[in-house]
Amino acid sequence: MGLAGDKITIHGGRPLNGRIELKGAKNLVTKAMVAAILGETPSVLRDVPDISDVRVVRGLLDVHGVKVTSDEDGVLTLDPSNVESAHMADIDAHAGSSRIPILFCGPLLHRLGEAFIPDLGGCRIGDRPIDYHLEVLRQFGAVVEKQPSGIRMSAPNGLKGTKVHLPYPSVGATEQVLLTAVRAEGITELRGAAIEPEIMDLINILQKMGAIIAVDTDRVIRIEGVERLEGYSHTALFDRNEAASWAAAALATEGDIFVGGARQAEMLTFLNVYRKVGGKFDIHDDGIRFYHPGTELNPVIIETDVHPGFMTDWQQPLVVALTKAKGVSIVHETVYEQRFGFVDALVEMGATIQVHKECLGGQACRFGQRNFNHSAVISGPTKLHGADIVVPDLRGGFSHLIAALSAEGTSTVSNVGIISRGYEKFITKLEQLGADFVLEG
Numbered sequence: 001m002g003l004a005g006d007k008i009t010i011h012g013g014r015p016l017n018g019r020i021e022l023k024g025a026k027n028l029v030t031k032a033m034v035a036a037i038l039g040e041t042p043s044v045l046r047d048v049p050d051i052s053d054v055r056v057v058r059g060l061l062d063v064h065g066v067k068v069t070s071d072e073d074g075v076l077t078l079d080p081s082n083v084e085s086a087h088m089a090d091i092d093a094h095a096g097s098s099r100i101p102i103l104f105c106g107p108l109l110h111r112l113g114e115a116f117i118p119d120l121g122g123c124r125i126g127d128r129p130i131d132y133h134l135e136v137l138r139q140f141g142a143v144v145e146k147q148p149s150g151i152r153m154s155a156p157n158g159l160k161g162t163k164v165h166l167p168y169p170s171v172g173a174t175e176q177v178l179l180t181a182v183r184a185e186g187i188t189e190l191r192g193a194a195i196e197p198e199i200m201d202l203i204n205i206l207q208k209m210g211a212i213i214a215v216d217t218d219r220v221i222r223i224e225g226v227e228r229l230e231g232y233s234h235t236a237l238f239d240r241n242e243a244a245s246w247a248a249a250a251l252a253t254e255g256d257i258f259v260g261g262a263r264q265a266e267m268l269t270f271l272n273v274y275r276k277v278g279g280k281f282d283i284h285d286d287g288i289r290f291y292h293p294g295t296e297l298n299p300v301i302i303e304t305d306v307h308p309g310f311m312t313d314w315q316q317p318l319v320v321a322l323t324k325a326k327g328v329s330i331v332h333e334t335v336y337e338q339r340f341g342f343v344d345a346l347v348e349m350g351a352t353i354q355v356h357k358e359c360l361g362g363q364a365c366r367f368g369q370r371n372f373n374h375s376a377v378i379s380g381p382t383k384l385h386g387a388d389i390v391v392p393d394l395r396g397g398f399s400h401l402i403a404a405l406s407a408e409g410t411s412t413v414s415n416v417g418i419i420s421r422g423y424e425k426f427i428t429k430l431e432q433l434g435a436d437f438v439l440e441g
């Protein structure tokens with residue numbers, strides 16, 4: 001997946017120290033790129049990271065006639081003026097490793113009256129159905145037809161505003177509603193919306209384009225459809241998930257990392273937990289310094305949740321740091337049913353972690369009384385030792401890297417290409433932070 005050899009040999013035990021810079025959030029940038037289809041004029045997006053999910057979306061936009069150019073580092077211009085002429089009934093598009101193609105539905109239906117969406121990628125951390133997306137699109141008036149390698153859609157009578165109530169505040173389904181409702185005829189009322197900072201930044205972008213969107217209390221969003229949207233000019237929100245990952249790396253390796261571009265407001269919940277674990281941080285105008293206290297770390301009880309709760313994507317890297325805390329920590333994963341596959345490698349490296357089917361340490365969640373190992377009990381402190389490990393998914397992969405960096409001895413970590421889905425230039429960043437490793441191949 002874009003990295004020579006896809007394997008790293010890591011000599012662990014050296015603290016990560018230094019400064020790295022963040023760019024825009026994977027979970028915003030990729031959606032902002034799709035939003036450009038809705039404009040009549042070109043859009044400009046700044047702080048775009050060089051990650052493989054961006055490359056996948058760029059490839060799909062290209063297939064659909066959106067000309068994407070990058071003149072400067074991290075600045076994309078997206079010109080959608082050829083979407084109509086590029087349209088072919090049977091576009092052979094591929095989702096690659098990304099889940100973003102499902103969000104092309106509304107914009108393409110508005111512009112072309114039909115859309116073909118290939119089967120989705122993304123991390124395999126649960127079943128990840130798209131039933132909410134399809135139901136929402138049907139409510140807007142789309143006709144959805146499943147095909148062997150994807151989904152074909154049409155909107156013979158156009159798309160009309162509707163009342164939607166999501167059964168769970170899904171990030172993707174909320175974005176689906178936004179990207180469809182802004183150009184649908186009439187008013188859409190969305191209840192049970194996700195309100196992650198990346199969604200708020202997508203709303204900022206859509207408003208710049210000419211949309212009318214009101215965010216009310218209690219997860220209610222109201223959108224008044226408009227007939228025309230223009231291109232936007234926007235600097236993407238920073239990647240708070242990457243920031244949390246490097247913060248966890250600083251703790252796990254007993255290091256000190258200044259994460260340039262990280263901001264407090266979007267990380268409040270993470271910072272509270274970091275402080276309870278014993279991690280230190282200093283907030284600056286241009287970033288946040290995260291560092292190990294030099295004393296024992298404390299165990300914590302965490303439940304992952306939708307925003308403003310503790311983000312599920314923060315859990316995997318933090319678990320590595322929790323193997324070093326004195327006492328018993330509990331992590332109850334309530335967003336994805338199968339997000340603890342990565343702990344097998346940590347156990348092989350010497351960690352003491354048990355996973356359970358019960359909802360531990362918090363409220364009963366959607367996965368209780370079912371066959372999902374979705375609670376983890378981590379006992380520490382344990383010393384990790386080197387091992388040969390294979391990266392299972394994006395965040396699991398990052399946690400394997402920091403486990404190997406914090407371990408005594410040598411590890412080989414394979415399949416590291418997956419990590420470039422969401423971490424820009426992570427090899428360069430590891431070098432900047434003084435990691436001791438060799439890239440194979």
Ligand SMILES: CC(=O)N[C@H]1[C@@H](OP(=O)(O)OP(=O)(O)OC[C@H]2O[C@@H](n3ccc(=O)[nH]c3=O)[C@H](O)[C@@H]2O)O[C@H](CO)[C@@H](O)[C@@H]1O
Binds near residue numbers: 168172194335
């Ligand atoms: C590209 C992107 O932005 N990815 C993020 C996005 O994923 P994504 O948008 O895929 O995640 P969702 O918020 O939609 O998923 C949350 C839960 O809802 C369920 N669900 C979702 C849709 C649906 O149609 N049916 C259904 O049952 C999922 O299986 C999951 O259990 O939000 C997640 C939760 O913050 C993050 O972990 C991902 O990093």
Ligand SMILES: C=C(OP(=O)(O)O)C(=O)O
Binds near residue numbers: 098099123125395422
């Ligand atoms: C689950 C993640 O991403 P995606 O939805 O793109 O698979 C993630 O970023 O951790």
